[in-house]
Amino acid sequence: MNPPVQVAVDIVVFTVQQQTLKALLIERGIAPFRGTYALPGGFVLPAETLEEAAFRELREETGTADVYLEQLYTFGDPGRDPRGRVVTVAYYALVPTDRSPLLAGTDAASAGWFAISELPPLAFDHASIVQHAIERLRNKLEYSNVGFQLLPAKFTLSALQSLHEAILGKPLDKRNFRRKILSLGLLKPLKEKLITGHRPAELFSFRHSA
Numbered sequence: 001m002n003p004p005v006q007v008a009v010d011i012v013v014f015t016v017q018q019q020t021l022k023a024l025l026i027e028r029g030i031a032p033f034r035g036t037y038a039l040p041g042g043f044v045l046p047a048e049t050l051e052e053a054a055f056r057e058l059r060e061e062t063g064t065a066d067v068y069l070e071q072l073y074t075f076g077d078p079g080r081d082p083r084g085r086v087v088t089v090a091y092y093a094l095v096p097t098d099r100s101p102l103l104a105g106t107d108a109a110s111a112g113w114f115a116i117s118e119l120p121p122l123a124f125d126h127a128s129i130v131q132h133a134i135e136r137l138r139n140k141l142e143y144s145n146v147g148f149q150l151l152p153a154k155f156t157l158s159a160l161q162s163l164h165e166a167i168l169g170k171p172l173d174k175r176n177f178r179r180k181i182l183s184l185g186l187l188k189p190l191k192e193k194l195i196t197g198h199r200p201a202e203l204f205s206f207r208h209s210a
Contacts, residue, residue, distance in 0.1 A: 008081075008088040009054045010041030010126065012072070012133035015095045015113060016150050016166045022113040023130060024095075025120070026061055032082045033123035037114075039130070041088065054091045061111065068094040068149040073132050080125045092133040094149035117169065138168055145186040145206040156194055156201040157181070 013024035025037040040061045044053040054069060069091050076087040114120065116134060119127070140146040147163050161177050181187065188207050193200035 003085055005085045005087055006083075007044045007050075008041055008086050009044060009050055009057060010039045010075075010088050010090050010124075010129055011054055011058060011069070012039055012090065012092040012130050013058070013067075013095055014092060014133070014137065014150075016163060017113060019162050019166050020115050021134075021166045021169070022115050023119065023133075025112060025114050025122070027110045027112075028123060036123045037120050038123040039126045040111075043086075050089050051091075054089075058093065070136075072129070072136060075125055075129060077125065088129075090129045090132065092136065094137075094146070096150055096152070141167060143184070148206040154190060154192065154203045154205055156203060158201065160187075160204070 015022055015024070024040060026040050028034050028036055028038050040057050042053070042057045042061075044050060045056075048056070050071070051069065058067070070093075072090040072092050074087060074089050078085060080086065080088075116130070119130065121127075122130070137146065141164055147160060147167075150163055151159060157178055160181065161172060161174065164177065165172055186207055187204045190203045190205055192203045194203055
């Protein structure tokens, strides 16, 4: 008789702080990999959908809820979990900086935001999951308004460019960026301007969600 296969969910939670793309990690408080950082996640309960399990794990381990969540990929290598055969369905979530509370749950010793360029060693195959999520997020910048989830409702083109640079991890030419982003038809010019110490900056909003 084949051993049972368990189903889990793991979530890569992104935010942008100080113009740096960061991921939320949990220091595991139980075995296996106790004391090692990992993604928020856990086993799916019998009566739950995958998405319900993902939102529950976010609430229990981090205090983060009511965020943008998208299914990423399924990871099922036989040796990925020392507890047995575990298939995990990975998600990624986007959390604005002003809505990113942290609350270590019952099986998490602590939680914190880490720059994606400076991640500590991760438990299980979570490093691979994070890399898949980064690639998905970067690819979606090319054709969607995924940045809607990381910006306030009204923003300047400079703020949007800073967000793209944080996600891509490289500077962008201002003129080329503005020409390209405006050609996509994702932005709605507003009849408002942001007043700063310099000349007023035009404000925009996204036409639709990502």
